[in-house]
Amino acid sequence: MMYKFTIKNNTWKLKLVADDSKYLEKADDEMSVCGITHFAHATIYINKEIDKEVMLDTIIHELTHAYLFVYGFGQVENFTEEMVCDLMGAYARDIVEQATKIYSWVLTKI
Secondary structure, three states, X not given: XXXXXXXXXXXXXXXXXXXXXXXXXXXXXXXXXXXXXXXXXXXXEEEOOOOHHHHHHHHHHHHHHHHHHHOOHHHOOOOOHHHHHHHHHHHHHHHHHXXXXXXXXXXXXX
16 A cells, blocks of 8 residues: 655655565564655655554654655754754644645555
């Protein structure tokens, strides 16, 4: 199951995957991963088995990673609190709006 969306004219995909998916890279001590963003593939993978209450927060979290990457914040060596505020001021509405659309789609798929 895949949902396509854009960030700054770049096409991204969100895919719902099983907890044991190879795309949900787990550290040795992790039982489960809620989601992960693969920048090279412009794809966000969300664990379709997580609780619905956690899913929207996870989508927002992963979208924030994608926005950080697309708008160049991820390449900043000394990321500051002021930069976080700049990001939120400029893109928080977009992130939440995009997350709400994706979450509505997800609810029809699980």
